[in-house]
Amino acid sequence: MDSPERHTQMRVAYYPGCSLEGTAIEFDQSCRAMCEALGIELVEVPDWNCCGASSAHFVNHDLAVALGARNLGLAQRTGADQVTAPCAACYARLKFSEYKLHEDPERLGQMLERGGVDYKGGLRVSSPLELLVRDYGLEALKEKLVQSLNGLKVACYYGCLLVRPTEMPSFDDPENPRSLDSLMETLGAEPVDWAYRVECCGGGLALGRADIVRKLIGDILDNAVEAGAECFVVACPLCQGNLDWRQTEAGSQRGKQYNLPVYYYTQLVGWCLGLPPQRLGIEKLLTPATTLLERKVSGLVSQVSEGV
Amino acid sequence: MADDKKAEKTLLGQVLALSGVHVENCYQCGKCTAGCPVAFEMEIPPQQMMRMVQLNLKDRALNANTVWVCASCETCSARCPMDVKVADVMDALRRIAIEEGVPAPAEARTMAVFHREFLGGIRRWGRLNEHELIGLYKLHTGKFMDDVGLGIRLFGKQKIRPWHFQKVKRTEDMARLFEAALSGEKDGH
Amino acid sequence: MPRVGVFVCQCGTNIAKSVDCAKVAEEAAKLPYVAHAATYVYMCSSAGQQMIEDAIREHNLSAIVVSACTPQMHQKTFEGCTERSGLNRYMSTMANIREQCSYVHKDPELATQKALELTAMAAAKAARDEPLFQSEAPINRKALIVGGGVAGIQAALDIAEAGYEVTVVEKTPSIGGRMSQFDKTFPTLDCSACILTPKMVEAYQNPNIRLLTYAEVEQVGGFVGNFEVKIRKHARSVDEEKCTGCGSCWEKCPQKKIPSEYDEQLGPRTAIYVPFPQAVPLVPVIDRENCLKFLKDRCGVCQKVCPANAVDYTQEDEIIEDTFGAIVVATGFDVWDHSDYGEYGAGQIPDVISGIQFERMLNLSGPTHGKVLRPSDGKEAKTVVFVQCAGSRDDQHGYPYCSKVCCMYTAKHAILLREKAPDAQAYIFYIDIRATGKGYEEFIRDAQRKYGAQYIRGRVSRMFRQGDKVRVFGVDTLGGGQVKIDADLVVLATAIEPRHDAKALSQLLGIGCDNNGFFNEAHPKLAPVDTMSAGIYIAGAAQFARDIPDTVAMASATAAKVVGLFSKEKLLSEPSVANCDVNLCSGCRACYVTCPYDAIEMTEHDDRAARMTRMVACVNENLCHGCGACSGACRSGAMTLRAFTDNQIEAQVEALCELVPA
Amino acid sequence: MAQQLTAETATEERAEVAEWRPTLLAYLCNWCSYAGANLAGASRMPYDAAIRVIRVPCSGRVDPLMIYKAFERGVDGVLVGGCHLGDCHYSEGNYACQGRMTLVKALLKAAGIEEGRFRLEWISASEGSIFQAVVNEMAAKLRELGPARMGDG
Ligand SMILES: Cc1cc2nc3c(=O)[nH]c(=O)nc-3n(C[C@H](O)[C@H](O)[C@H](O)COP(=O)(O)OP(=O)(O)OC[C@H]3O[C@@H](n4cnc5c(N)ncnc54)[C@H](O)[C@@H]3O)c2cc1C
Ligand SMILES: Cc1cc2nc3c(=O)[nH]c(=O)nc-3n(C[C@H](O)[C@H](O)[C@H](O)COP(=O)(O)OP(=O)(O)OC[C@H]3O[C@@H](n4cnc5c(N)ncnc54)[C@H](O)[C@@H]3O)c2cc1C
Ligand code: SF4
Ligand code: SF4
Numbered sequence A: 001m002d003s004p005e006r007h008t009q010m011r012v013a014y015y016p017g018c019s020l021e022g023t024a025i026e027f028d029q030s031c032r033a034m035c036e037a038l039g040i041e042l043v044e045v046p047d048w049n050c051c052g053a054s055s056a057h058f059v060n061h062d063l064a065v066a067l068g069a070r071n072l073g074l075a076q077r078t079g080a081d082q083v084t085a086p087c088a089a090c091y092a093r094l095k096f097s098e099y100k101l102h103e104d105p106e107r108l109g110q111m112l113e114r115g116g117v118d119y120k121g122g123l124r125v126s127s128p129l130e131l132l133v134r135d136y137g138l139e140a141l142k143e144k145l146v147q148s149l150n151g152l153k154v155a156c157y158y159g160c161l162l163v164r165p166t167e168m169p170s171f172d173d174p175e176n177p178r179s180l181d182s183l184m185e186t187l188g189a190e191p192v193d194w195a196y197r198v199e200c201c202g203g204g205l206a207l208g209r210a211d212i213v214r215k216l217i218g219d220i221l222d223n224a225v226e227a228g229a230e231c232f233v234v235a236c237p238l239c240q241g242n243l244d245w246r247q248t249e250a251g252s253q254r255g256k257q258y259n260l261p262v263y264y265y266t267q268l269v270g271w272c273l274g275l276p277p278q279r280l281g282i283e284k285l286l287t288p289a290t291t292l293l294e295r296k297v298s299g300l301v302s303q304v305s306e307g308v
Numbered sequence B: 001m002a003d004d005k006k007a008e009k010t011l012l013g014q015v016l017a018l019s020g021v022h023v024e025n026c027y028q029c030g031k032c033t034a035g036c037p038v039a040f041e042m043e044i045p046p047q048q049m050m051r052m053v054q055l056n057l058k059d060r061a062l063n064a065n066t067v068w069v070c071a072s073c074e075t076c077s078a079r080c081p082m083d084v085k086v087a088d089v090m091d092a093l094r095r096i097a098i099e100e101g102v103p104a105p106a107e108a109r110t111m112a113v114f115h116r117e118f119l120g121g122i123r124r125w126g127r128l129n130e131h132e133l134i135g136l137y138k139l140h141t142g143k144f145m146d147d148v149g150l151g152i153r154l155f156g157k158q159k160i161r162p163w164h165f166q167k168v169k170r171t172e173d174m175a176r177l178f179e180a181a182l183s184g185e186k187d188g189h
Numbered sequence C: 001m002p003r004v005g006v007f008v009c010q011c012g013t014n015i016a017k018s019v020d021c022a023k024v025a026e027e028a029a030k031l032p033y034v035a036h037a038a039t040y041v042y043m044c045s046s047a048g049q050q051m052i053e054d055a056i057r058e059h060n061l062s063a064i065v066v067s068a069c070t071p072q073m074h075q076k077t078f079e080g081c082t083e084r085s086g087l088n089r090y091m092s093t094m095a096n097i098r099e100q101c102s103y104v105h106k107d108p109e110l111a112t113q114k115a116l117e118l119t120a121m122a123a124a125k126a127a128r129d130e131p132l133f134q135s136e137a138p139i140n141r142k143a144l145i146v147g148g149g150v151a152g153i154q155a156a157l158d159i160a161e162a163g164y165e166v167t168v169v170e171k172t173p174s175i176g177g178r179m180s181q182f183d184k185t186f187p188t189l190d191c192s193a194c195i196l197t198p199k200m201v202e203a204y205q206n207p208n209i210r211l212l213t214y215a216e217v218e219q220v221g222g223f224v225g226n227f228e229v230k231i232r233k234h235a236r237s238v239d240e241e242k243c244t245g246c247g248s249c250w251e252k253c254p255q256k257k258i259p260s261e262y263d264e265q266l267g268p269r270t271a272i273y274v275p276f277p278q279a280v281p282l283v284p285v286i287d288r289e290n291c292l293k294f295l296k297d298r299c300g301v302c303q304k305v306c307p308a309n310a311v312d313y314t315q316e317d318e319i320i321e322d323t324f325g326a327i328v329v330a331t332g333f334d335v336w337d338h339s340d341y342g343e344y345g346a347g348q349i350p351d352v353i354s355g356i357q358f359e360r361m362l363n364l365s366g367p368t369h370g371k372v373l374r375p376s377d378g379k380e381a382k383t384v385v386f387v388q389c390a391g392s393r394d395d396q397h398g399y400p401y402c403s404k405v406c407c408m409y410t411a412k413h414a415i416l417l418r419e420k421a422p423d424a425q426a427y428i429f430y431i432d433i434r435a436t437g438k439g440y441e442e443f444i445r446d447a448q449r450k451y452g453a454q455y456i457r458g459r460v461s462r463m464f465r466q467g468d469k470v471r472v473f474g475v476d477t478l479g480g481g482q483v484k485i486d487a488d489l490v491v492l493a494t495a496i497e498p499r500h501d502a503k504a505l506s507q508l509l510g511i512g513c514d515n516n517g518f519f520n521e522a523h524p525k526l527a528p529v530d531t532m533s534a535g536i537y538i539a540g541a542a543q544f545a546r547d548i549p550d551t552v553a554m555a556s557a558t559a560a561k562v563v564g565l566f567s568k569e570k571l572l573s574e575p576s577v578a579n580c581d582v583n584l585c586s587g588c589r590a591c592y593v594t595c596p597y598d599a600i601e602m603t604e605h606d607d608r609a610a611r612m613t614r615m616v617a618c619v620n621e622n623l624c625h626g627c628g629a630c631s632g633a634c635r636s637g638a639m640t641l642r643a644f645t646d647n648q649i650e651a652q653v654e655a656l657c658e659l660v661p662a
Numbered sequence D: 001m002a003q004q005l006t007a008e009t010a011t012e013e014r015a016e017v018a019e020w021r022p023t024l025l026a027y028l029c030n031w032c033s034y035a036g037a038n039l040a041g042a043s044r045m046p047y048d049a050a051i052r053v054i055r056v057p058c059s060g061r062v063d064p065l066m067i068y069k070a071f072e073r074g075v076d077g078v079l080v081g082g083c084h085l086g087d088c089h090y091s092e093g094n095y096a097c098q099g100r101m102t103l104v105k106a107l108l109k110a111a112g113i114e115e116g117r118f119r120l121e122w123i124s125a126s127e128g129s130i131f132q133a134v135v136n137e138m139a140a141k142l143r144e145l146g147p148a149r150m151g152d153g
């Protein structure tokens, strides 16, 4: 069993990425707050650059690898042996760079040198979800919880980037992932059995082709509602943005009104750790999200805190 | 290696050189199309795109909106029984379209602009300035009024904070990295 | 000193046209060891042969060279000459001066010179020929058949019919194999039990056949004609002699919820059980892992109720040792486990089943009594989606090959579905239809036209539970566009794969497996039922995915091979075998690892001179096929191949180089 | 490819007689290459008369020393012929041969034997024309190289 002492010593390089500095600010806030509460030290990668996200690899593979590698090189300077990226897109890009560097280290090495980067590989790239589930451990997490989600019916939405591309080793099953579900169970929520957990939300098409995104998230929303979900939990700012911001549009297109808050898992973990909602940015979510959580705890004595 | 030279001129050869994917392995089962979330919007669905590549029908492949609506979700690659990395082929085709100046079809133009502006921003600042991106995008596509309501709501939530943007300190490094990566491929990669 | 006779053939004018045969004979007479040389117009004619035989006697020859056509044509003919004139048969060498000389070189001078050189080389070899002997081994005229499916049963019946004894070793409690699980069989839709059961009973009753069920082969030694085999007969806990098959025991057994292997987990069985009502032998076994008596020392009901006093909890495994002349491997196939397909629900969706499970459903005596019901809630399934090539033709998850029978059985399923439930609809996702047997294409068309099966060309990408349905996302590549079907039941035509223990069995038997894990045939076209080990044959789906007609044909072919072998008086081995000079052998094992037939053993040699025992190579002449790979590998010159010794080859090179004008 | 034997080819052959004739030794496996050579014969496909064949059961029988010593004795070239990979009568003898022949090449190089003097070819029983082509190519090469001399590499 992992001792809590060990976790207090965890020191991880932290790559926020552009979205978390911008429209997904609450993901950044909640992630930092959560880690602090769990005693995981996050050291921000100095002078990090954009991972290239949905565009670089469209256009040029070397560029995609190089953008990631610069960040990995900088992350290594922090002395940590692991870098964590909350945004699923950044996570996938960094992992991809680390993976591709091994394929032709010599050529890519030369290319990076010209760009002032020095990265020799060896850094583990993780998502904070992986950090929680695999490194920190759900048992250890459970000990720190002060309130429960009391059977909140949540649709765990993984999206596509967390578990793909499949040729890279993944911490979860690509077709039937379980990590978010187990995390939610640990928090006392009730993950619903639904089908669209890895279906694409349209990701980067949001700006260019909102029409497509509306259709895709409409299907996702319908399926979640049908399965009895009260809300979503996500691990990616693109998914969050698409599901949350375009919920109303998608609804009016289908003559429906959806009302499903779309939480980041970091927010829900933070909530159960007893952190104040402002530090988690819960009020920043477009679909009203605070009431649902409050309703779930109000009047019910949390079983977890009872045991403590 | 005269054969390689010749092969590189064909679409199949170009795609192989850019992506390392052997499209000739595709046996047209259609599983990629069956699972593609945006196939309904594509003029040529993924499985038929693979066929176009096999037959070296470059014009038809690049003039379709397909590569521009592909969401890069990798569903196709993950499930192809023949291990054809369809999403990587889409990437390669997009590049060929850009490099050879094939204009994106009208209603796919928006995505082409999006990618261009996105990368332009990173090249300039090292980081993505979401607000600049949105602004430039709107400027170039003329879609000023799309999503205005959404923008206002986000602003209200303090999610849009144009004054907050931080660029990378060593922007000169970024420029050199771009140069190195983009020139590397002219050497044949 | 060797005395070699040289006989130069003119082959009418075939050779004489460009080779001066008289000159060759004249020059050959001057070669070392040559005691006599002559030429004749047709050496293979009876007069020619007589001439050779006379010359051998007259000139007291010890070996002969016939310079004529290719040895592949007449080597045996001239071996007859040596044998008839009292020499060892193998003291006969041919020089090929026709196909490889006169036919291709028109110039008389060049051709004559070459013919002479080839003759000289042959003479140098012949002078070093030594008598060779074929060793004789007796044949044990009993056949062992491993696996009691339709292949094993057919082979057993055919061999027994020819009058030889057969032992069938079957792993499960009953013979019958996969075919016993089916309701009807393509392409004629005859009832499987109606055609198989009589064969099973016949095998049981034939006095020449011994059935060892619930048994496995544990050890195989020896070689063709004399395989020494150890068989483990697992403890049945029921005395086969006493049991009458009355059924009282399994009716009363309280352990009723064990998933039945025979019903592919769709139905239950008891702890004491026969896999199916027509089992042969109709004697139950106790599954000790699930029996209360063995688990907790309670119950004992079966023993109490047995009228024949046949139940015996103390029974132990029995080891049977026997010797067989030939072995037929007919262990069949396994069905690929579709839990590898995450996108098809990873085996977690109850209403997504495999083809073989559907077979059980269709069977009147099966778990659903012939009704097509959803495993999840037992409701009748109306919309059934079939997905072909599941795990076949799939480099990512499954196997690269086509499983050959699934197109056909899926069509059968669609037909039977309609027969059972006329308002049911079958949708079949396929990539190609492979229907290449007699009546097969017609069968597929019937499924489409007469039974209304909807064939949709495309592969399914994903399926998941949607309410009480299974939502299937597929594509219609011909019509264009995605297809979404909410199905009651999905049937995956899962791949035929090698038995999980095929590799282990192949090692036991010393036969190889191919890349996919099926047993290797000796030659894909010309020896499809032989293996690389003489006396061991393969039949049915153990060799590759096979349907029943192919399986039965193969089984009869193996029987013909076995009977052919048994009809010989004794086994003659290859005369030109390898031989190790233990004094030179360094024990390096290079030969041992090279031999494709495992004919070399490393044995202890008592080296008197060095006063020590050391390991040396030793050739088992019964296993050696005479390829010479060992000899090519040996660095010490210890291993030689008789008739192709280093010495003989060097002598040929030397003879050649001496004659070449410098 | 496959020429038929005609009067002209016979006279062409004639011209060679006076010249130096290389000795090309071939070890051919019984089942494929030797049969391929026979087919070339039965189809009357003429080829260079420099070749002398020693029949072996399998290309796997060929020992590197059999090649090395032949050069020592004065042959000018050696051809080893076997069944195509996967078609070996003894299942895998040609793989064993292939492995050893890399050693041979190194050995010959060290001994100063030019590369063109040794070839390993897979020739099936139906490839008479390939046999013809290989023999002609090799013989031509040997004529170009002249007599082999060992040891001055
Ligand atoms: C779903 C499905 C439907 C089919 N429908 C048809 C059809 O309609 N028509 C048709 O022609 N074909 C059909 N086939 C094909 C048919 O099943 C095969 O052709 C046939 O079963 C092959 O017979 P077999 O004896 O080679 O193997 P099996 O039937 O597999 O028999 C092998 C036997 O060997 C035993 N065994 C295995 N390993 C050992 C061991 N180590 N030691 C001792 N015993 C062992 C097994 O227990 C089994 O009894 C179908 C196949 C499937 C999967
Ligand atoms: C174009 C083509 C390509 C093929 N390629 C391949 C391949 O690559 N691999 C493969 O495995 N299979 C191949 N096949 C199939 C292959 O030809 C057959 O499997 C094989 O020839 C069947 O052999 P058989 O002895 O049954 O018949 P046949 O080869 O037809 O031999 C029958 C013999 O019987 C003789 N005969 C006929 N009637 C009488 C009579 N009344 N009395 C006496 N004698 C008679 C005929 O003259 C003939 O000699 C090919 C077939 C075709 C058409
Ligand atoms: S899934 Fe693969 S094999 Fe099938 S059509 Fe698509 S690319 Fe081709
Ligand atoms: S990567 Fe593109 S083509 Fe492939 S499934 Fe996703 S959207 Fe479709």
Ligand code: SF4
Pocket (backbone or CB within 6 Å): C009, C010, C011, C012, C014, C015, C041, C042, C043, C044, C045, C068, C069, C070, C073, C074, C098
């Ligand atoms: S032995 Fe051969 S060469 Fe001589 S006559 Fe007979 S067939 Fe012709």
Ligand code: SF4
Pocket (backbone or CB within 6 Å): C238, C242, C243, C244, C245, C246, C247, C248, C249, C250, C283, C284, C305, C306, C307, C308, C309, C310, C311
């Ligand atoms: S009760 Fe006895 S006789 Fe009857 S089937 Fe069982 S063991 Fe056999």
Ligand code: SF4
Pocket (backbone or CB within 6 Å): C249, C252, C253, C254, C255, C270, C271, C272, C286, C290, C291, C292, C293, C294, C298, C299, C300, C301, C302, C303
């Ligand atoms: S002793 Fe075992 S097999 Fe017999 S009835 Fe009891 S549980 Fe069943």
Ligand code: SF4
Pocket (backbone or CB within 6 Å): C388, C389, C390, C392, C393, C401, C402, C403, C404, C405, C406, C407, C408, C432, C433, C434, C493
């Ligand atoms: S037989 Fe038909 S279903 Fe089976 S693998 Fe071959 S093509 Fe696919």
Ligand code: SF4
Pocket (backbone or CB within 6 Å): C577, C578, C594, C595, C596, C597, C598, C599, C600, C619, C623, C624, C625, C626, C627, C628, C629, C630, C631, C641
């Ligand atoms: S000659 Fe061939 S079969 Fe015989 S022992 Fe040597 S390698 Fe084995």
Ligand code: SF4
Pocket (backbone or CB within 6 Å): C580, C584, C585, C586, C587, C588, C589, C590, C591, C592, C616, C617, C630, C633, C634, C635, C636, C637, C638, C639
């Ligand atoms: S290769 Fe030669 S020396 Fe080595 S073990 Fe075999 S016979 Fe002995």
